[in-house]
Amino acid sequence: MTTKAILFDMDGVLFNSMPYHAKCWEQVCQAEGLDLTAQEAYLHEGRTAKGTIDLLTQRKWHRDATPEEVERIYEAKCKLFNALPEAPTIEGADLVLAAAKRAGLIITLVTGSGQKSLLERLNKAYPHCFVPERMVTSDDVRHGKPHPEPYLMGLAKSGVNAEEAIVVENAPLGVEAAVAAGIRTIAVNTGPLPEKALLDAGASQVFPSMTAFAQQFDEIVGRK
Numbered sequence: 001m002t003t004k005a006i007l008f009d010m011d012g013v014l015f016n017s018m019p020y021h022a023k024c025w026e027q028v029c030q031a032e033g034l035d036l037t038a039q040e041a042y043l044h045e046g047r048t049a050k051g052t053i054d055l056l057t058q059r060k061w062h063r064d065a066t067p068e069e070v071e072r073i074y075e076a077k078c079k080l081f082n083a084l085p086e087a088p089t090i091e092g093a094d095l096v097l098a099a100a101k102r103a104g105l106i107i108t109l110v111t112g113s114g115q116k117s118l119l120e121r122l123n124k125a126y127p128h129c130f131v132p133e134r135m136v137t138s139d140d141v142r143h144g145k146p147h148p149e150p151y152l153m154g155l156a157k158s159g160v161n162a163e164e165a166i167v168v169e170n171a172p173l174g175v176e177a178a179v180a181a182g183i184r185t186i187a188v189n190t191g192p193l194p195e196k197a198l199l200d201a202g203a204s205q206v207f208p209s210m211t212a213f214a215q216q217f218d219e220i221v222g223r224k
């Protein structure tokens with residue numbers, strides 16, 4: 001089957017924002033008496049805020065978080081995050097996007113993020129790659145990753161079948177979501193997790209960087 005579309009996750013794939021997210025989660029959760037380290041935050045990447053906070057309150061207090069707790073913790077996290085400088089791009093992501101365009105692939109974004117300024121930032125960092133019709137954000141879906149819904153919607157917006165697409169992800173839960181949607185998934189390990197975490201989640205291949213993926217892009221996509 002020919003690959004027709006490539007679906008990109010954003011945080012940790014296009015922007016190096018995960019160190020900021022992880023640090024903010026750690027700081028805010030510890031102030032609330034919840035145990036979360038920045039390192040563990042990487043394991044929950046892609047989960048909704050409520051999903052992450054419930055997991056922590058369950059572990060510590062054996063109950064789900066109240067709506068007030070979720071709102072307070074998530075607001076504090078966003079406030080910290082928004083005060084930080086804009087995250088830099090991931091090295092080599094521009095090369096992967098250039099290779100995808102050269103191969104004539106449909107390019108789609110599938111992110112759990114929902115910031116209003118998303119498209120503007122994407123266009124600034126990666127000109128002429130993304131269009132609003134082919135973007136799935138947290139505003140578009142009911143279920144976050146690892147549920148397949150975001151990637152199923154990504155397929156629908158791309159107008160292709162699962163067999164005609166590949167996904168680029170950096171997080172175990174993101175890989176799980178894409179694999180659950182039936183899509184071949186390439187993982188780029190841009191964070192501190194062991195490669196095994198991504199393979200165990202179902203990634204068909206793991207690259208240490210976007211640059212390394214770009215170098216083998218034509219082979220992987222089968223468009224030599």
Ligand code: CA
Pocket residue numbers: 009010011012013045046169170171174
């Ligand atoms: Ca990610």
